[in-house]
Amino acid sequence: MQPLTFRKLLFHCLLLLIILFLVVVVALKFGAVPVSLYALGRDLLRVVLGQSSQMSSDYGLIIQNIRLPRIILGILVGASLSVAGTSFQALLRNPLADPYVLGVSSGAALGAIFALIAEPHLTLPPVFAALLTPLCAFLGAAATITAVYFLGRREGQIDSTTLLLGGVITASFLSAIITFLMSTVNSGNTRGMVFWLMGNLSTSFQKSTYWFLAAGFVAATGVIYASANDLNLLLSGEKEAMHLGVDVRRVRFVVYIAASLLTGLAVSVSGAVGYVGLIVPHVMRLIYGSDHRTLIPAAALGGAIAVVIADTLARIVVAPSELAVGAVTAVAGAPLFIYLLRRRPA
Amino acid sequence: MKTTLPPRLRPAALAAFVAFLCAAAPSHAQSATHPPTEPPPFREVVDETGRTVRIPQPVRRIVSLAPSLTETIYALGLQDRLVGDTDDCDYPPDAQKKTKVGGGINPSLEVIASLHPDLVLATKSFNRPETTHALDQLGIASYATDPHSVADIIASTKTLADVLGVPEAGASVAEEMQHRLADLQQRLEDLPPKRVLFVVWTQPLISTGQHTFLADALHYAGAISIVDSSRDWPQVNLEEVARLQPDLLVFAESQPGSTSREMEKLAILPAWKILHAVRDRRYAAISDAVNRPAPRIVSAIEELARQLHPAAFAEKPSDSKKESEKENPPSRPVALRASSPNLFPPHRYSSSMGGCACSR
Numbered sequence: 001m002q003p004l005t006f007r008k009l010l011f012h013c014l015l016l017l018i019i020l021f022l023v024v025v026v027a028l029k030f031g032a033v034p035v036s037l038y039a040l041g042r043d044l045l046r047v048v049l050g051q052s053s054q055m056s057s058d059y060g061l062i063i064q065n066i067r068l069p070r071i072i073l074g075i076l077v078g079a080s081l082s083v084a085g086t087s088f089q090a091l092l093r094n095p096l097a098d099p100y101v102l103g104v105s106s107g108a109a110l111g112a113i114f115a116l117i118a119e120p121h122l123t124l125p126p127v128f129a130a131l132l133t134p135l136c137a138f139l140g141a142a143a144t145i146t147a148v149y150f151l152g153r154r155e156g157q158i159d160s161t162t163l164l165l166g167g168v169i170t171a172s173f174l175s176a177i178i179t180f181l182m183s184t185v186n187s188g189n190t191r192g193m194v195f196w197l198m199g200n201l202s203t204s205f206q207k208s209t210y211w212f213l214a215a216g217f218v219a220a221t222g223v224i225y226a227s228a229n230d231l232n233l234l235l236s237g238e239k240e241a242m243h244l245g246v247d248v249r250r251v252r253f254v255v256y257i258a259a260s261l262l263t264g265l266a267v268s269v270s271g272a273v274g275y276v277g278l279i280v281p282h283v284m285r286l287i288y289g290s291d292h293r294t295l296i297p298a299a300a301l302g303g304a305i306a307v308v309i310a311d312t313l314a315r316i317v318v319a320p321s322e323l324a325v326g327a328v329t330a331v332a333g334a335p336l337f338i339y340l341l342r343r344r345p346a
Numbered sequence: 347m348k349t350t351l352p353p354r355l356r357p358a359a360l361a362a363f364v365a366f367l368c369a370a371a372p373s374h375a376q377s378a379t380h381p382p383t384e385p386p387p388f389r390e391v392v393d394e395t396g397r398t399v400r401i402p403q404p405v406r407r408i409v410s411l412a413p414s415l416t417e418t419i420y421a422l423g424l425q426d427r428l429v430g431d432t433d434d435c436d437y438p439p440d441a442q443k444k445t446k447v448g449g450g451i452n453p454s455l456e457v458i459a460s461l462h463p464d465l466v467l468a469t470k471s472f473n474r475p476e477t478t479h480a481l482d483q484l485g486i487a488s489y490a491t492d493p494h495s496v497a498d499i500i501a502s503t504k505t506l507a508d509v510l511g512v513p514e515a516g517a518s519v520a521e522e523m524q525h526r527l528a529d530l531q532q533r534l535e536d537l538p539p540k541r542v543l544f545v546v547w548t549q550p551l552i553s554t555g556q557h558t559f560l561a562d563a564l565h566y567a568g569a570i571s572i573v574d575s576s577r578d579w580p581q582v583n584l585e586e587v588a589r590l591q592p593d594l595l596v597f598a599e600s601q602p603g604s605t606s607r608e609m610e611k612l613a614i615l616p617a618w619k620i621l622h623a624v625r626d627r628r629y630a631a632i633s634d635a636v637n638r639p640a641p642r643i644v645s646a647i648e649e650l651a652r653q654l655h656p657a658a659f660a661e662k663p664s665d666s667k668k669e670s671e672k673e674n675p676p677s678r679p680v681a682l683r684a685s686s687p688n689l690f691p692p693h694r695y696s697s698s699m700g701g702c703a704c705s706r
Contacts, residue, residue, distance in 0.1 A: 032586035062588050065616040120601055126610035133549075183452060195550050195581070202550040202584065204617030320586035321575050324550070 012294050016301035020075075023305050027071050027312040032320055033059045069210065073201050073269060074311045074325075075304040076213045078276055079221075080266040082303020083296055085277025086284075087224050087259035090231045090292065091252060092160045098278035099263040102148050102167030104141045106174035108267035111140020113178060113193050117185055130206065133196075134268040141264030144170060149256065158252045199273040199326020201311045209269070216265045220258040221300060227251050228292035235290060273307065273326045275333025280306050282340050391509055394492040394502060395470055397478070401487045402464045405510050409463040412450050412472040415491070415506075416441045417640035419467075422507050422515045430461045437635070437642070455480055465489055467506070469639070493639045495562040496647075500524060503641055523644045527566055530651055533658040534568040540654045542569045542630070543592040543623070546579060548612060553582045559639050567650035568658075569596065584617050595623050596650065598634040605631035630654060 029037055043060070084099040091097075099105070115136035124132065148170050152163030182193055224231075230251040233241040242248050266273070280302045281295070288298045307325070310332065314323040388400045409430040410416040416435040419428050430445040432453060445461060447453040450472045458466060458481070466481055470492040481488045489509055493499045500520045507516020544564060546552040554560045555575040564571055572590045573582050597605040609627055612618040619625055630653040636646035652659050 032583050033589050061620045062585050065620045066585050066588060069616060120604055123607070126607070126614055129607065129611045130614060183449065195547065195552065200550045202581070204549070204584070204615040206614060207616065315583055315585075320573075320583050321577060321580035322550075322583045324581065 009294060009297065012288060013297050013301060016298060016305070020301055020305050020308075023308050023312075024071055024075075027074075027308050028063065028067060030312055030316050031062075031067055033062050035059050035063065066204070069204065070201055070311065071308055072210055073203075073205075073213075074308040076210070076217055077201065077266045077270045077273060078280075078303035078305070078307025079300040080217050080262040080303070081273065081277040082280040082284075082299040082306070083221050083224060084259040084262040084266070085303075086281040086292070086295060086299040087231070087255050087262075088277075089281055090234060091255050091259070092164050093235070094160070094164060095282070096278070097164070098275075099259070099266070100171070100272060100274070100277070101164065102260065103144050103171035103174060104260055104263040105267045105272040106171045106178065107144025108137040108141040108264060109197055109272065110174050110178055110181075111136040111138070111143075112196050112268075112271075113181055114140070116193055116196070117181070127206075131209070134205070134209070137268035138264050141260070141267055144174065145257070145260040145264065157249045158256065163256075195324065196271050198324035199271040199329070201270055201273075201307075201314075201325050202322065203269065205269065213265055213269065216261065220262045220265075221296065223258040224255055225293075225296050227255055228296055231255065231292045232290070271324075271326060273310075273329055275329045275337065276303055276306055276310075279333050279337050279340070282337075286340070389509075391489070393489045394505075395475075395490045397490065399487055399489055401489065401509060403511070405464045407461065407463045407465075408510070409447060409458055409461055409466045410435065411447070411453055411467060411477065412469040413437065413441075414472070414638040414640040415467040415469055416444075417635075417638060417642055418503055418506060419510075421503070421519050421641040422510065422512055424510060424512060424515075427510075429463060430458065453477060455484065459484055459486065465510070467491070469493075471639075491639075493559055494557060495559050496527070496566055496643065497562075499559060499639045499641075499643060502639070519641050523641055526644050526648065530566060530568075530648060534651060534655060537568055537655055537658060539565070539568050539570040540593045541572050541590070542594050542596045542654075543573065543582075543587055544571055544596045544598075546598075548608065548618075551582045551584055551587070552579055554578070555580055559643075560636060563636055563643055563647050564596070564650070567647045568655050569594075569650065588617075588620050591621065592623055593628065594654065595621075595629040597629060597631045598636050598646075599631045600634045605629060 025037065028040060029035055040059075040063070081099050085097070088097040088099065088101060089095060092101075112133050115133040119129065119132055122129075122132075148163065148167045149158070151166030151170065152158050154162050178193075178197075230241070230246045233244050233246050234248065234251065238248055263277075281299050284295055284298045284302050288294045307329070310328040311325045314325045314328045317323060317328075387403055389403050390398060390400050392398050406427055407429045408419060408424065408427050410419055410428060411432055413432065413435045416428065416431045417437055419425060420438055420441065425440065428441075428444055430447045431441055432450045433446050433448060434450060435441045435444070445457070447457045447461070451474060453473075455477075463486060466478075466486055466488040468478055468488055468490040470490055473490070478488045478490060489506070491502045491506065493502045500523050503523075504513075504516040504520045507513055507519070542564065544554050544560065546554060553573040553575075554571060555573065555577045556571070557576060558578050561571050572587065572592045573580065575582070595609070597608065599605045609624065609629055612624050613627070623629065630650055632649045632653070633642075633646050635642040636650070
């Protein structure tokens with residue numbers, strides 16, 4: 001394997017970084033309130049240079065409080081899902097694996113639905129009430145991760161096939177519970193549950209939530225990236241990797257937990273945004289090869305680009321209404337996946 | 347569905363159909379064409395979804411598949427004929443004691459059949475066509491309504507009353523609804539409508555489109571929705587709302603007090619607190635009766651109008667014109683809970699029309 005210098009990595013990712021920047025600029029421009037890029041750039045520059053503390057009030061508040069946070073959320077969710085997908089595909093050595101394959105999203109959805117059912121009956125201070133749904137979603141995801149981990153163990157270590165099957169079964173079991181709850185619980189919040197399941201980036205959070213998400217993303221991705229070499233070796237087979245000195249048990253455990261956490265974080269704030277974690281890793285692998293030292297950062301950037309584009313479309317296609325971003329990624333993702341499937345080298 | 351009648355019944359069915367058509371017209375024409383001595387065993391009517399249905403006469407046992415229809419049956423005074431309703435039918439409280447046939451989406455056909463109803467009532471927005479098809483297969487008559495405006499709700503109530511054989515009660519309920527709405531219109535006619543955001547759901551933001559009876563109800567209450575969408579329940583872009591800055595947010599609450607908690611929750615979120623209405627806690631919370639196309643919607647409309655235009659209700663209707671309305675200064679938090687929880691109140695102005703209370 002060739003040595004990878006920081007310079008080489010930067011070179012690989014530079015193009016993606018530029019694309020992401022352009023996509024963010026376009027996403028900032030389009031929306032319900034028209035914004036001229038020149039004025040926006042000038043204002044941003046002034047704020048950055050400290051010449052003024054506020055952007056022009058015409059659109060400043062909307063950009064600052066609605067559009068920019070939403071783009072940042074899109075970047076974090078897309079990057080998380082894509083890195084998680086890349087990790088699961090390597091870990092399970094299965095090209096169909098995506099962040100949701102192990103049931104994390106169903107667990108998160110169940111947690112969120114419990115929160116939506118319980119919330120009207122609890123009298124919570126507003127700060128906590130606003131966080132209840134994402135928090136319960138994350139707890140649901142964490143519980144599912146733990147349960148599937150124990151289901152997937154054989155003779156004290158994770159077995160890929162058992163883990164995969166355990167995850168799939170857990171997912172369908174949890175989905176059945178969700179269906180049951182939605183058709184039996186008589187609650188005004190049923191409508192909200194449906195929207196939650198569709199995947200949405202329009203939810204607004206307090207600033208601290210974004211910092212928390214970003215910190216979680218950096219930590220979990222860092223952990224996975226530290227195992228990038230081991231993941232490369234795992235691709236050639238478990239026995240081979242073991243003979244080359246990889247602690248397969250440890251790598252599996254660490255990557256499994258980190259990737260699941262990434263998924264849990266993303267799902268708890270956006271619901272289930274499909275196909276990003278499945279397709280972006282495949283596309284990046286076609287372009288950059290399967291060296292995880294390059295693939296993981298590329299997938300993170302690619303996922304961010306994909307979700308920001310999808311969400312911008314979701315915002316503007318039927319403006320002033322909007323679509324669920326999960327619907328956009330599914331509509332674009334399924335045909336793209338078929339295309340990739342047909343043209344892959346035999 | 348192809349309907350075949352035995353030859354001897356055909357004239358009777360035809361007579362019934364003619365009688366129905368006449369009943370839909372002004373009611374004084376009815377007694378002339380309807381022979382009171384020989385009620386036909388079946389009536390053939392076209393329901394609001396365009397289906398032709400044969401309804402056994404008289405209708406003695408009714409199953410309702412929607413809360414709005416249950417409320418309408420009570421408003422028409424036919425509660426004794428109601429033998430079953432859905433899990434969601436919670437108003438009036440007595441409706442909760444009826445035999446439950448399940449949810450509106452997935453009612454139990456077995457329970458419905460076991461109740462031997464003469465007629466099952468459905469409504470297009472709340473029930474699935476599969477349910478009425480299945481009832482057809484079982485030979486159980488069903489009649490579906492599909493109102494899209496407040497006027498539709500009134501007309502639909504009237505027609506339904508006629509189908510159920512109580513045209514007088516229908517006329518009286520419809521008349522009362524029209525009377526109360528006319529009174530409102532008179533009070534509000536010179537006031538500029540409030541620009542409101544009707545909130546169905548907050549995260550994501552779901553509101554109501556322009557072609558729903560809900561949007562129409564807002565008009566009657568002296569409000570206009572800032573959301574311009576042809577879809578019934580559009581997901582609305584919050585940026586658009588921030589650009590249009592509604593005067594107030596309107597919530598339909600199923601639990602009293604839930605709205606003020608919701609507002610406090612929104613007020614800490616960056617995307618929501620830039621709405622002036624959220625910052626200043628300007629909102630109206632009305633009964634979720636506004637979500638139900640039933641006679642009680644008029645009470646919800648009145649409730650909303652009182653919260654939006656308190657000045658118009660300060661004086662008698664005759665001199666409530668011109669100078670009465672003052673805009674609320676945006677800095678003042680407005681407490682907008684309705685004082686009366688009684689949503690089917692004995693009507694203040696009903697004495698002039700007389701007799702409408704008997705229809706309950």
